[in-house]
Amino acid sequence: MSCQLRMFRLRQRFPRPRIDDVPGEVHRQLQKLQLQRRVRPGQSVAITAGSRGIANIVSILRAVVNHLKGLQLLPFIVPAMGSHGGGTAEGQRQVLATYGITEESLGCPIRATMDTVVLCETPEGIPVHFDRYAHGADHVVVVGRVKPHTDFVGEIESGLMKMMLIGLGKHEGAKVYHRAIQDYSFGQILRSVAHRVMESVSILAGVAIVENGYDETALIRAVPPEEFESTERQLLKQAREWMPRLPFREAELLIIDQIGKNISGSGMDTNVVGRKLRWHEPAPEEWPKIKRIWIRSLTPETHGNAAGIGGAEFISRRVLDQIDLRITKINCLTGGGPIGAMLPVWFDTEREILEAALSTVGLTPPEKARVMWIRNTLQVAEVECSERYWPQAQERDDLEVLTEPRPLQWNEQGELENRFGPVDQAAVLGGVFAAQ
Numbered sequence: 210m211s212c213q214l215r216m217f218r219l220r221q222r223f224p225r226p227r228i229d230d231v232p233g234e235v236h237r238q239l240q241k242l243q244l245q246r247r248v249r250p251g252q253s254v255a256i257t258a259g260s261r262g263i264a265n266i267v268s269i270l271r272a273v274v275n276h277l278k279g280l281q282l283l284p285f286i287v288p289a290m291g292s293h294g295g296g297t298a299e300g301q302r303q304v305l306a307t308y309g310i311t312e313e314s315l316g317c318p319i320r321a322t323m324d325t326v327v328l329c330e331t332p333e334g335i336p337v338h339f340d341r342y343a344h345g346a347d348h349v350v351v352v353g354r355v356k357p358h359t360d361f362v363g364e365i366e367s368g369l370m371k372m373m374l375i376g377l378g379k380h381e382g383a384k385v386y387h388r389a390i391q392d393y394s395f396g397q398i399l400r401s402v403a404h405r406v407m408e409s410v411s412i413l414a415g416v417a418i419v420e421n422g423y424d425e426t427a428l429i430r431a432v433p434p435e436e437f438e439s440t441e442r443q444l445l446k447q448a449r450e451w452m453p454r455l456p457f458r459e460a461e462l463l464i465i466d467q468i469g470k471n472i473s474g475s476g477m478d479t480n481v482v483g484r485k486l487r488w489h490e491p492a493p494e495e496w497p498k499i500k501r502i503w504i505r506s507l508t509p510e511t512h513g514n515a516a517g518i519g520g521a522e523f524i525s526r527r528v529l530d531q532i533d534l535r536i537t538k539i540n541c542l543t544g545g546g547p548i549g550a551m552l553p554v555w556f557d558t559e560r561e562i563l564e565a566a567l568s569t570v571g572l573t574p575p576e577k578a579r580v581m582w583i584r585n586t587l588q589v590a591e592v593e594c595s596e597r598y599w600p601q602a603q604e605r606d607d608l609e610v611l612t613e614p615r616p617l618q619w620n621e622q623g624e625l626e627n628r629f630g631p632v633d634q635a636a637v638l639g640g641v642f643a644a645q
Contacts, residue, residue, distance in 0.1 A: 213576040214563075215596040215614040218628070221456050222607045223422030223590065231265045231426055235272035235416065238431035242414055250281035252347035254413060255320075255340070257372055260290035260304050262471035262510065262587070263354050263418060264426045267309045273350060273416060274317045284350075285318040286310065287343045289376030291383035292543040293470060293514065295536045298322050300512070307471070307510045325379050328409040331401040335389050338382030339410060348413035349377075351437075355417050355444040356452065359475040359485060359517075360546070361395035367474070368441045369415040369432065370403040377406075380543060387545035400438070407434050419444055422453040424587045453481060453589045455497050455581055456608055457598055461570035462563075463499045464582040464593075466629060468518065469511030470540075475549065476517030477504070478586040484520055488548055501566045505559070505625070507531040508585070516540040519551035522569075523562050525624075526555055558623030584629045593628050 228234050248254075254277050258270060270286065277284040286305070294300030298321040305311070305319065312319050325338035343349050351369045353376070358366035365371075375383045389398050406412070412434040421427040428447065432440045455463075468476035479485040483499055486492035491499070503523040507515055513533025518524065519541075529552075541550040556562050567575040582593035594602065596614040603610065618626035 213616075214567075214578065214580065215576070215616055216580070216582065216593045216628070217596065217599065217602070217614040218591060218593055218611040219456060219602055220591050220609040220611055221422075221454075221589065222609070223453065224451055225421055225423060225425070226427040226451070227421060228426045228429060231268045231429070232272040232275075234429045235269055235431075236276055238416070238429055239273070239276045239414065242431050242433055244277075244413060245280050247413060248280060248282055248348060251283065253283045253285065253345075254348045254350055255287045255343040255346040256284055256350045257289035257343075257352050257376055258286050258305055258310050258319075259353060259372065259376055260288075260293040260301075260470055261354060261474070262308065264420055264424055267314055269416065269418065269426075269429070270310060270352060271315050273352060274315050277350070278316075282348075285320050285342070285346070286315060287340050287377070288319070288321050289340065289343075289351075289372055291375045291378065292380040292540050294512070295533075296323065296380045296539050296543070300536075304470075304512065307512070323379050323381075325381050329405055331398075331405055333389065333393055333397075333401060335398065335402065336385060337402055337405045337409070338378040338385065339406060340377045340379055343377055344410065348411045350413050351415045353415070353417065355419050355441055356448045357445065357480045357485075358395075359473055359479040362485070363394075363396040363399075364442045364445070365396065365399055365438065366445055368445065369417055369437050370399055370441060373406045373412070374399060374402045378402075383543050387543060390545060403437070407437075415440075417441070417444055419448045419451065421451045423590055424453075427451055453587065455481060455583070455589060456592055456594065457579065457581065457601065458497045459579060460497065460499050460581050461573060461578040462501045462503060462566050462580045464503050464580065465505065465521075465586070466582075466584045466627075467506045467508045468504055468515070468585065469508030470514050470516065471508055471510040472585045472587050473517070475520065476507075476511070476515060477502075477520065479520065481586040481589065482520075488520055489522065500570045503562055503566055504528060504553070512536065514540055515550070516544070517549045518553065519548045521553045523566050524553045524555045525559055525562060526557055529555060559625050560619055560623040563617075563625075582628065591629075
């Protein structure tokens with residue numbers, strides 16, 4: 210049955226604003242803030258580094274470090290990633306090293322701890338946790354990417370303000386904030402905690418990053434703390450316009466080669482697959498509408514953290530061997546979403562998975578099913594599509610058809626032959642290694 214399915218390759222055309230001189234742009238943006246008016250030589254500055262695969266993150270952080278050194282300050286890096294890395298300081302150091310973020314590459318110390326200081330309480334009675342090393346610094350610079358969150362909807366989602374909560378709140382802060390979301394809206398908690406942080410700690414500046422649909426640095430904005438909220442609202446709108454999308458609005462099956470924390474907080478970006486508001490099905494107002502999702506592997510950079518895998522219906526057998534159940538459970542329970550750690554259906558061979566998946570999508574014959582196949586939700590510029598989409602692809606000027614439809618190829622073990630070739634590590638890590 211499954212051998213009758215034929216697929217063709219296409220390339221999407223997204224808007225492509227791009228910064229070529231990333232370090233220079235960081236320096237120019239920070240110069241505009243005239244930080245020398247707010248600091249004294251010899252003061253220490255904690256700089257945040259998160260767990261996402263942000264394009265050019267080593268170049269960006271190194272440029273921030275060099276700018277601060279030029280002001281005769283003493284910068285250092287703090288991992289700002291909640292419970293990631295297994296909820297341990299060494300695990301978080303390892304996550305940063307995966308992205309090429311080391312003391313040698315940045316030219317400054319990395320100070321990792323899971324200890325926090327409770328700064329105060331919010332009006333809702335929520336204790337405000339803050340990284341102990343960052344609290345001990347004279348100032349803090351928050352570096353983060355602004356983009357739509359995978360779970361929450363609002364004027365502010367993932368970005369600088371969230372970094373001050375979940376990232377710098379470490380494991381203890383992330384736990385309490387996610388519990389509070391059961392009682393209050395994400396927006397209320399975000400604003401309430403962030404405002405208390407800025408009242409209690411010297412937040413020197415933010416460096417906000419927005420990427421285009423090709424996982425490239427499109428915009429860098431240095432932001433004074435009093436403008437975090439207004440700037441994030443503006444940049445989130447821009448990020449939504451530039452973010453990658455699947456080429457078609459409906460599918461019986463989406464095949465994803467890899468998920469991981471370096472790809473998205475939920476392993477696969479729910480904004481891309483259309484499952485931000487519900488598990489296992491799109492909400493009425495969500496697009497695309499995907500009936501079944503099959504995940505083939507975890508990225509090495511996720512270190513076994515399969516958080517979000519519960520959002521798929523099928524997984525390949527190899528995924529079971531890649532999952533670190535302890536790390537995955539810690540991350541999902543901290544985030545208040547145990548379903549994200551639940552295991553989908555699996556079979557010994559991928560041929561069986563495809564047949565099973567296509568047998569659950571209704572009366573559509575397998576050879577006529579709408580199937581899309583991507584490497585991951587960050588890299589969707591090129592997509593494998595089933596023959597059912599062929600007429601639509603011919604009519605659209607934003608799509609370039611790269612191949613004729615051809616049958617799927619299987620090896621002797623019943624595994625799909627890789628259509629995307631060897632993994633481009635520089636692309637998966639957002640250009641980290643290419644920038645060094």
